[in-house]
Amino acid sequence: MSTAKGLDLTLKVWRQKNQNDKGRMETYQVSDISPDSSFLEMMDILNEQLIEEGKEPVAFDHDCREGICGSCSMFINGRAHGPGKRVTTCQLHMRQFEDGDTIHIEPWRATAFPVIKDLVVDRSSFDRVMAAGGFISVNTSGNTQDANAIPVEKEDADNSFAAATCIGCGACVASCKNASAMLFVSAKVSQFALLPQGQVEAQDRVLNMVHQMDLEGFGNCTNTGACEAECPKGISLENIARMNREYLSAGITSEK
Ligand code: SF4
Numbered sequence: 001m002s003t004a005k006g007l008d009l010t011l012k013v014w015r016q017k018n019q020n021d022k023g024r025m026e027t028y029q030v031s032d033i034s035p036d037s038s039f040l041e042m043m044d045i046l047n048e049q050l051i052e053e054g055k056e057p058v059a060f061d062h063d064c065r066e067g068i069c070g071s072c073s074m075f076i077n078g079r080a081h082g083p084g085k086r087v088t089t090c091q092l093h094m095r096q097f098e099d100g101d102t103i104h105i106e107p108w109r110a111t112a113f114p115v116i117k118d119l120v121v122d123r124s125s126f127d128r129v130m131a132a133g134g135f136i137s138v139n140t141s142g143n144t145q146d147a148n149a150i151p152v153e154k155e156d157a158d159n160s161f162a163a164a165t166c167i168g169c170g171a172c173v174a175s176c177k178n179a180s181a182m183l184f185v186s187a188k189v190s191q192f193a194l195l196p197q198g199q200v201e202a203q204d205r206v207l208n209m210v211h212q213m214d215l216e217g218f219g220n221c222t223n224t225g226a227c228e229a230e231c232p233k234g235i236s237l238e239n240i241a242r243m244n245r246e247y248l249s250a251g252i253t254s255e256k
């Protein structure tokens, strides 16, 4: 068992009562934080401390704490999900920080992700983009064809699976200077576009999802690549190129 002293840290945390509040950074001290604890466990310790002091705890989103659900959205020291590579905030460990560090913690900032409270943002814009076309329609009447009866090229299956690992966390939007959602939307378009099962609705899907993305107020892509660099799942920019091709060909052949 380690007897080494933990980390003493200064936290500058964004506090905002609701969407209408202007919000401000507030400063807190936490001490003796184990380097083995996760970032969210450190936030839990801060909140216990605040509750003991009779203060309002910091609201932040989390669910699985395993890098799966995509809900733990925090901008830490100017980076989406903090200093780790290909990790979500819940997978970030305090050993990434030094004793005496000051850590700035803010919510995702984008017009399409309004702050609900403190570090919690409303990402229902992503849900509406998915509802616009992020699905396939299949016959479930009892005579459904076995999925394995349709051959799929190994490379297509691998690329589709890689795109499907997007957890919808929104780090790509938060990292992009234009608050573009192209990496997210292109991952969701690609996971279907690469498979035969996704072909039936392919044209409508890409047109409808891009239309909804624009309606939600996300910015344009200017090929900076910050989204790919900060994505915890390593979603490739190639998906954006694929979506652009899909969109162009759907626009040419569709009556829309
Ligand atoms: S593309 Fe990456 S950063 Fe964007 S929502 Fe998906 S997992 Fe998160």
Ligand code: FES
Residues within 6 Å of the ligand: 061, 062, 063, 064, 065, 066, 067, 068, 069, 070, 071, 072, 088, 089, 090, 091
């Ligand atoms: S809490 Fe689910 S990905 Fe972080």
